[in-house]
Amino acid sequence: MSETRPIIEVVDLVKAFGVMPVLRKFNLSVQRGQFVALLGPNGSGKSTLLRLLAGLSKPTAGHIRIGGWELPREAAAVRGQIGMVSHKPLLYDNLTAQENLLFFARLYNMPKSEQKMRIQEQLKRVGLDRRADDLVRTFSRGMLQRLTIARALLHQPHVLLLDEPYTGLDQDAGGVLDELLIEAHQSGHTLVMATHQLERAAQLAQRAVILSRGKLVLDIITESLSGHELAVCYSEATGAQTAS
Numbered sequence: 001m002s003e004t005r006p007i008i009e010v011v012d013l014v015k016a017f018g019v020m021p022v023l024r025k026f027n028l029s030v031q032r033g034q035f036v037a038l039l040g041p042n043g044s045g046k047s048t049l050l051r052l053l054a055g056l057s058k059p060t061a062g063h064i065r066i067g068g069w070e071l072p073r074e075a076a077a078v079r080g081q082i083g084m085v086s087h088k089p090l091l092y093d094n095l096t097a098q099e100n101l102l103f104f105a106r107l108y109n110m111p112k113s114e115q116k117m118r119i120q121e122q123l124k125r126v127g128l129d130r131r132a133d134d135l136v137r138t139f140s141r142g143m144l145q146r147l148t149i150a151r152a153l154l155h156q157p158h159v160l161l162l163d164e165p166y167t168g169l170d171q172d173a174g175g176v177l178d179e180l181l182i183e184a185h186q187s188g189h190t191l192v193m194a195t196h197q198l199e200r201a202a203q204l205a206q207r208a209v210i211l212s213r214g215k216l217v218l219d220i221i222t223e224s225l226s227g228h229e230l231a232v233c234y235s236e237a238t239g240a241q242t243a244s
Helices: 046-053 075-079 097-107 112-125 141-153 171-186 198-204 227-238
Strands: 008-017 020-030 035-039 061-066 069-071 082-086 159-163 190-194 207-212 215-221
Touching: 008 046, 020 046, 020 215, 035 046, 035 198, 046 061, 046 159, 046 190, 069 075, 082 141, 097 112, 097 141, 112 141, 141 171, 171 190, 171 198, 198 227, 207 227, 215 227
Parallel strands: 035 190, 035 207, 082 159, 159 190
Antiparallel strands: 008 020, 008 061, 061 069, 207 215
């Protein structure tokens, strides 16, 4: 595969539920190592797009390629390249942090010789190494989200998909998540994050893709934009005053 080929390619993507189209001839290209923020009002298609990229839903029409593999035909190969984080932790409350990661390591068919080392590395990376043997049901919302990041990065995916990861986090926990995402980006991961937080999108992402009614209405480089400037662009593109 050419190094210049996008790691994510979406061509004329359509997703409809019954007669209701959610994504309409949507096109997107993301280069390896980019951090892209998906912005748009509720119902604009952000979460649907992420589910399609993760292979959790099938397109009605169009093409999706991740790392050169096509979805849904080569979904097994694609899932090995993707880590998914959402506002729902999707962890097992009655297992410890370490047991949760071990379960997912086995799910990803990680070699047994690597499991213990990778789990320890990830728990330390997210600051939970001292809570490795604590039940997840005792964790705060911020700790749950940190463990979710560890789970998503456990199998060393190329792409990290994030669906409203800041939901329910207080200011301190949000700051910790900022640091983890910056580290993941600096480590070479490609990040695509749906968020309503325009200030964070401007600070963290290199690029903002703005959706409205299932269509891409603005694709803009954010590295030189303030949160206020991005909010102005957002309002002009969508007709909405905020991203909520």
